[in-house]
Amino acid sequence: MIDNGTNLPNDAPGAPDPENAGRARNGRWRAGTSGQPGGGRTGSRPASLLRLDRLAENEAAEVLRSVLTAAKAGDMSAASEVLRRLWPPRRGRPLTTCPPVPADPAAAFSAILAGIQVGAITTDEGEALSRIVAARLQAVEVADLHARLVALEGSV
Known part of the structure; x- marks a missing residue:
């Protein structure tokens, strides 16, 4: 017997229909039960x-023309909006070369911090590079432990 909120077996008279499972006797959904269990x-x-899309669909070309006209006339907020759409903010940049990771992790983190301080890299880029150095250090440690384990198993 499953709990259908009525304390009756599923085949007993007065038990809810399987299609109404999850609803209370008054027809409302019980707490924690969705009317769309699978989502929309x-x-x-x-x-x-x-x-809103239908409204904008008819007026989009005219709105764009008026914003572009205002931007050309010197309206800086309109120009800013146009530029923001044409050139969205950068979310990072690709590394053209992978800098060598020093054997000393402290030196690597110091070099990253120095790059941030002089403005050669942004704080976001420094954070990403720090994560790369930490992951590389972890990979080296795992490789070292693996080599030690293989050596120990070979000596036994």
């Missing part, structure tokens, strides 16, 4: 957003 349909959007 993939790709579905709220009706209010769909209405």
